[in-house]
Amino acid sequence: EVHLVETGGVLIQPGGSLRLSCAASDFTVSSSYMNWVRQAPGKGLEWVSIIYSGGDTYYADSVKGRFTISRDNSKNTLYLQMNSLRAEDTAVYFCARATKGYYYVSGSFYYYMDVWGKGTTVTVS
Amino acid sequence: DIQMTQSPSSLSASVGDRVTITCRASQSISSYLHWYQQKPGKAPRLLIYGASTLQSGVPSRFSGSGSGTDFALIISSLQPEDFATYYCQQSYSTQWTFGQGTKVEIK
Numbered sequence: 001e002v003h004l005v006e007t008g009g010v011l012i013q014p015g016g017s018l019r020l021s022c023a024a025s026d027f028t029v030s031s032s033y034m035n036w037v038r039q040a041p042g043k044g045l046e047w048v049s050i051i052y053s054g055g056d057t058y059y060a061d062s063v064k065g066r067f068t069i070s071r072d073n074s075k076n077t078l079y080l081q082m083n084s085l086r087a088e089d090t091a092v093y094f095c096a097r098a099t100k101g102y103y104y105v106s107g108s109f110y111y112y113m114d115v116w117g118k119g120t121t122v123t124v125s
Numbered sequence: 126d127i128q129m130t131q132s133p134s135s136l137s138a139s140v141g142d143r144v145t146i147t148c149r150a151s152q153s154i155s156s157y158l159h160w161y162q163q164k165p166g167k168a169p170r171l172l173i174y175g176a177s178t179l180q181s182g183v184p185s186r187f188s189g190s191g192s193g194t195d196f197a198l199i200i201s202s203l204q205p206e207d208f209a210t211y212y213c214q215q216s217y218s219t220q221w222t223f224g225q226g227t228k229v230e231i232k
Contacts, residue, residue, distance in 0.1 A: 035221070037169075044226040045161075045169060045212050050219075058219040061126065094168055098216070101175045103156055110157040111216050112174035119168060 002026045002115050004095050009120030016085050016124070022078040022095030022117055030073040033098035033111050036080045038091035039119075046091075049080065050098070063089075085124045092119040127151050127215055131224035137232040144200040146227045148213035153193045157217040160189055160198045163226075164209045172211075173198065203229070 003025040012018055022034070036048040049059045049069040057069050068081040078095050098111035128151040138144050148158065156176040161169040171180045173189035176196055186201045200207055208231055213224040 037223075044210075045163070045214075045223045047214070047221040047223060050221065060220060096169075101178070103175060106155065108155075110155075110175065112159040112171065113161075113169075113214070114171050114174070114180065116168040116170075 002097070004097065004115060004117035006093060006095050006117045006120040009093065009122045011123045011125065012085060014086060014124055017081070017083045018085065018122065020080040020082065020093055020095075020120060020122070022080075024076050024078070024097070027097065027115075029071050029076050029078055033100075034069075034071065034078045035096045035098055035113060036067075036069060036078075037094045037096055037113070037116075038089075039094070040088070040091045043091075048093070051078070082122070085122075087124050090122060090124045092121050094119045126220045127154060127218050127222055129213055129215055129222050129224040131211075131213055131227050133227060134225065135228040135230060137230045138203050139232045140203055140205060142203045142232075144203050144207075144229060146198045146211055146213075146229075148191075148196045148198070148224050150194045150196075150215055150217075154215045154217035156192045157215055158189075158191065158196045159214050159216065160187075161212045161214065162207075162209045163212065169212065200229075 008020040035050045051069045066084045096113040097115040099114045130149045158176045160173040163169045177189045210228045
């Protein structure tokens with residue numbers, strides 16, 4: 001069964017660094033578009049970052065320059081390196097696989113998040 | 126980045142009601158719009174992708190419509206298990222964004 005498990009969430013002081021991991025089962029991380037999405041306590045979902053199968057990476061403006069998304073193909077694992085942490089980074093962090101869809105009207109492809117992990121909690125305080 | 130605005134932010138409805146949630150993008154996003162359901166303490170669940178395609182295993186009372194900037198999620202007959210928060214999300218740009226969410230509560 002396709003499965004994602006996030007680990008690494010802890011209580012950490014402002015200014016600290018942390019690396020989250022997301023282990024995948026029954027599909028290949030390196031062949032997929034993989035995302036990090038977070039949710040602050042009592043708030044909505046916020047997209048954080050994506051890594052394409054080809055290796056391109058993109059970030060939300062709120063984390064650009066502080067967070068780095070990467071993957072280890074040999075471990076089939078996604079990572080999020082988080083530096084210069086702030087109180088506002090406190091959230092549950094989910095990893096999610098994005099699957100390709102086809103828009104027949106324009107003949108173009110798009111991606112949507114179809115598999116999610118249960119999340120790991122990061123508290124910056 | 127592309128802003129996604131959902132309305133309403135919350136609503137109260139009864140079992141059996143027809144519910145419509147709308148989502149507006151700050152620029153055209155074609156049909157690169159997806160809907161998720163989230164219950165407290167749980168991960169989001171994909172309901173609709175590509176604006177109108179029902180994800181496998183999702184009940185047919187859920188449907189989606191729209192293209193360009195205006196989209197809708199419709200629940201034709203609200204069931205007890207549908208009380209949750211719903212989010213739209215665009216994947217048109219390189220920076221993906223979610224709407225702020227719509228909480229569906231029991232009347």
